[in-house]
Amino acid sequence: MENTDFAAISELLSAPQRILITTHTNPDGDALGSSLALSFYLKKKGHLVDIMVPDTYPEFLSWMPGCENILIYTINKEACQNAINNADITVAADYNQLSRLNEAGNMVRQSSAKKVLIDHHLNPTDEFDFKISVTLISSTSELVYNFIESRGDLHLLDKEIAECIYTGIITDTGSLSYACNYVKTYLIIAELFRLGINGEQLHRLIYDTYSENRLRLLGYSISDQLVVLPEFYTAFIILSKHALERFNHQIGDTEGIVNYALSIKNINLAALFTERDGIVKVSFRSKGNFSVNKLAMECFGGGGHRNAAGANCTTSLEDTVMKFRNLLPSFQSQLKTVY
16 A cells, blocks of 8 residues: 655644654665755754664765765664654655564664654555555655645755765666656656756766676676576576675675676576675566566565565575475466566
8 A cells, every 4th residue: 555644744844853864785876866865855954864774785885965964873782762752753765674684673663753654565564653655656765756846845856865865876776677667766866867967977976886896796696696497587686695705705695696696698687696694685576467476475575666675584595495495386387477
């Protein structure tokens, strides 16, 4: 069910408040873009604003304006706990359940702050007092733009806010290659360019910053670890903890690798299995009407979007992959025709 509590949230923000913006673990471009854009806007409206992330963000996003002021829970717990306890309002940006904050989730849940959700993922929990939850929108950053617009405040947008919103939209749509069949998305991007952003420069900052190790990890993933199962229209990549250590893995280095498996002709389902300290992170991608959100949620306890979802599994890497492979025969007919 879609929720657009624009008026109620606007009323909540009618007087200056102390606001904590939070986003999910392993923050991506949309998580940071939406959080930073909203922070800049709310500060212009006279609010005191902090941003907190559960753990570090990828180095290739560190250029984003305002990143230097983000509180990182795994690095500075005391400052983060103070921000949680002092907040009048806590905003959940780009995630829909407080468990995505890891250890910080319980503190936020137990705090007296009003809890506001701004997100575009399926199946939000009931932990929030107010919700802007629209799954058809490309990104949470686009929802932030819509919220600012709903308050008649587009005149407050500047180049910094525009760069953050653009980064969120571009990274969450694969540079407008998916999840973007909505006319307004392109109209918003046009407005962002009118505010002076440089698309070529932003693309270079986001995508042309591979380290040598990251590029070699990508090559290894495709040449050595890619499994193609044409009879099930499926391909997947397995990265063990040992492989990640071999290539000196940094946060963000596996971003986008699963899309290479999905790019193969006649492949309609792709997965990336990444082993990290007792957890196997699974990233799913699909084409057409095959829902990896349903697959992730019902079979692996995860979730996300129809064509992009994920899960964290506590089973071994081998057992997690085997479970996935054993499921494929039951999806064979669905995967044969996805359009």
